[in-house]
Amino acid sequence: MRYFLLGPTASGKTEVSLELAEKLNAEIFSMDSMLVYRGMNIGTAKPTAAEQAKVPHHLLDLVSPSEEFSVAKYLEEAHKAEMDVRSRDKAALYVGGTGLYFKSLLFGLFDGPPIPGALRTELEEQLANGNRSDLREELRRGDPDLYGRLHENDDKRLLRGVETLRVTGQPLSEWQEQWKGHRPVEEPAAALIWDRSQAHNRVEGRFGAMMEEGLLEETRKILDGSGFGRSARQAIGYRQVLEHLEEDIPLSEATLKSITATRRLIRRQTTWIRNFPGIQLIPMKVGISAQDVGTKIANFWLS
Known part of the structure; x- marks a missing residue:
């Protein structure tokens, strides 16, 4: 039980x-x-x-x-x-x-869509090199709903949102809504x-x-x-x-x-x-x- x-x-x-x-x-x-x-x-x-x-x-x-x-x-x-x-x-x-x-x-x-390991590594390197603002802008344009709910330091969801956009062309917020x-x-x-x-x-x-x-x-x-x-x-x-x-x-x-x-x-x-x-x-x-x-x-x- x-x-x-x-x-x-x-x-x-x-x-x-x-x-x-x-x-x-x-x-x-x-x-x-x-x-x-x-x-x-x-x-x-x-x-x-x-x-x-x-x-x-x-x-x-x-x-x-x-x-x-x-x-x-x-x-x-x-x-x-x-x-x-x-x-x-x-x-x-x-x-x-x-x-x-x-x-x-x-x-x-x-689970969301499968993400190639190479893309995830690339995005993590961009983040480590100080490109957070560029990634946030990419997310804002492609998934404004997720962007509006994202804390400025939530790098985990930022990367997940951007990689989903790049792989599928569909916002992560839409994938989540279908599941929710x-x-x-x-x-x-x-x-x-x-x-x-x-x-x-x-x-x-x-x-x-x-x-x-x-x-x-x-x-x-x-x-x-x-x-x-x-x-x-x-x-x-x-x-x-x-x-x-x-x-x-x-x-x-x-x-x-x-x-x-x-x-x-x-x-x-x-x-x-x-x-x-x-x-x-x-x-x-x-x-x-x-x-x-x-x-x-x-x-x-x-x-």
Whole structure:
């Protein structure tokens, strides 16, 4: 049996999942694209050792921050972990906010068109040589929809968009639309949703706590060790702290940029969650306990 607990960043998923897993006889499966990276603990709000001791967790700490990690690899690891828990008569409780992981688990992987390795290498070299603006302009002309949704530092999607245009002449956004559709969720799924003003307040407090816990030192340690690959470098919080360390922007500015980027992410996550018919939306508010929320969701799923 599989269950899904979703929610934007800073919505309280970890606390609720611990309560919920016990009621469902389940183990927790991370559904967050940044929790796969070892050592990126504070900035990703990764479940602590104490929290992981309460309920077994899967799909955490799979690769170094210097490595890339694909959706296909995530699905492969998820399948192996599901087989393991089923052999012990346990359920899988997926917890996270990465929409692509969620959609791929439900509906299969969006592969897109095959891309010649030589073209990908060529584009990566162009990017490395400082031609990001030319590639972004090429994407703007050929796929304005994707361009409008693309963060200025999202090189992974930039390259994917440009290479799709060059190979097929068709925008990647059109390929994605054909795959996305509006299929309902037919497995038990709930999402924690906060009022926008309360969500904004939670983000500010959460990032301040991360800085106090040592996010700056954690980022510096990774930078001096394995280093950050292209994907891990895009993680909100780490990206801004790296700007402080590598480009000398003031730490106060990096903090403000992190808070702003997180709030934007929450808006995007909330939008895609609401676009899925079949997800039970759980209104959250200050003062509500994780135990009460877990009980409410479990009763709904098990009734």
